[in-house]
Amino acid sequence: MIVRWGIDALAPLLAELGCERPLLVTSPRFGQIELPVERRFSGVRRHAPVETVTAATEAAATADALVALGGGSAIDTGKAVSAATGLPLVAVPTTYAGAEWTPYFGMPDEARRAKTGGSGAHTVAVVYEPRLTLELPRSETVGTAMNALAHCAEALYAGENPDAVMGARLIGRWLPVVVEQERDLDARSRLLEGAMYAGTALAERGLFLAHALAQALGGRYGLPHGAMNAICLAPALGFNENAVPDAVALLGDALETDDPLERVRELARLGGFERLHEFGVPEDDLPALAEDVVARPGAKANPRPVTAGDAERLLRSVW
Numbered sequence: 001m002i003v004r005w006g007i008d009a010l011a012p013l014l015a016e017l018g019c020e021r022p023l024l025v026t027s028p029r030f031g032q033i034e035l036p037v038e039r040r041f042s043g044v045r046r047h048a049p050v051e052t053v054t055a056a057t058e059a060a061a062t063a064d065a066l067v068a069l070g071g072g073s074a075i076d077t078g079k080a081v082s083a084a085t086g087l088p089l090v091a092v093p094t095t096y097a098g099a100e101w102t103p104y105f106g107m108p109d110e111a112r113r114a115k116t117g118g119s120g121a122h123t124v125a126v127v128y129e130p131r132l133t134l135e136l137p138r139s140e141t142v143g144t145a146m147n148a149l150a151h152c153a154e155a156l157y158a159g160e161n162p163d164a165v166m167g168a169r170l171i172g173r174w175l176p177v178v179v180e181q182e183r184d185l186d187a188r189s190r191l192l193e194g195a196m197y198a199g200t201a202l203a204e205r206g207l208f209l210a211h212a213l214a215q216a217l218g219g220r221y222g223l224p225h226g227a228m229n230a231i232c233l234a235p236a237l238g239f240n241e242n243a244v245p246d247a248v249a250l251l252g253d254a255l256e257t258d259d260p261l262e263r264v265r266e267l268a269r270l271g272g273f274e275r276l277h278e279f280g281v282p283e284d285d286l287p288a289l290a291e292d293v294v295a296r297p298g299a300k301a302n303p304r305p306v307t308a309g310d311a312e313r314l315l316r317s318v319w
Contacts, residue, residue, distance in 0.1 A: 002125035003196070010067070010092070010127050011036040017088065017124065019065035025056055025078040026069045037067050047222060048076040048106065057081045071095035071144065072225060079105040079121035088124045094132040095144035096191060097226060098151055101199030128196060130189040138179060142271025143226025145175045145191060148198035149267065150229045152254070153237060154208040155201035156247035157303045164201035168254035170194025172263065179270045209306060210236035212298035213314065216289050223279050230268035231276060234261045235314045243304035276319045286315045
């Protein structure tokens with residue numbers, strides 16, 4: 001993967017890749033941004049629903065490359081179009097979610113109230129521009145940073161990983177600073193660097209129980225993936241601690257604490273993320289949600305086997 005820092009690097013990067021007709025895939029928020037990309041699709045919607053991906057794919061008919069700029073929804077839309085068309089993708093993330101580092105993408109089927117998806121994106125490069133994160137609201141800042149922290153934590157299940165450790169350390173140190181000083185460019189840069197390391201760890205190691213919980217919640221109710229990871233990470237770590245004690249200890253070292261689970265909760269609270277019922281999740285739905293959780297690849301790959309009863313208990317612990 002080619003990595004560049006600074007939006008000014010985009011034009012020479014596209015030239016280096018031989019891309020003459022790139023299509024910008026983004027949301028209305030960034031539809032008018034100054035970029036060396038004339039063709040534009042600015043209809044990205046939250047969570048990259050199937051209908052949006054179809055429209056973006058049609059818009060890419062005459063393009064020879066894709067530039068996906070935005071948060072996880074824009075990056076996922078770009079990845080889905082890349083997979084459908086075979087076009088190379090340059091990602092320009094504006095959050096800390098790390099979607100740029102995997103070929104996978106989610107696409108909710110709004111009619112079925114379920115999240116589908118696929119794989120096969122041809123992401124060839126990432127351009128990080130910290131200035132694009134300066135206007136990010138606190139909820140998205142904390143939520144997507146906690147998603148990145150979950151990537152680090154889960155990457156450690158399979159053993160020590162320098163990228164995961166560095167990512168967790170940077171996120172733990174700089175997320176509180178960014179929350180207090182939202183327009184501090186240096187702090188935003190360090191947090192984005194942490195997200196980059198988290199993404200590389202994700203690409204190498206994959207997803208496990210915390211993400212399975214978050215995906216089930218997001219797929220059923222359209223809730224923010226980052227916020228759900230923020231709530232679900234600590235109970236998932238607690239569930240797995242006996243199976244992978246060294247991983248939890250490594251996370252504690254990276255977060256500079258003797259109690260990594262409580263530190264995760266503290267960081268989540270920076271965004272106001274504590275209980276599922278505060279997001280409108282009905283208590284009566286928890287058994288069905290638990291069944292959704294255990295059907296997810298992340299739950300099946302978890303280092304400790306997870307039953308539907310286990311998943312329901314975890315959901316109730318944060319309901």
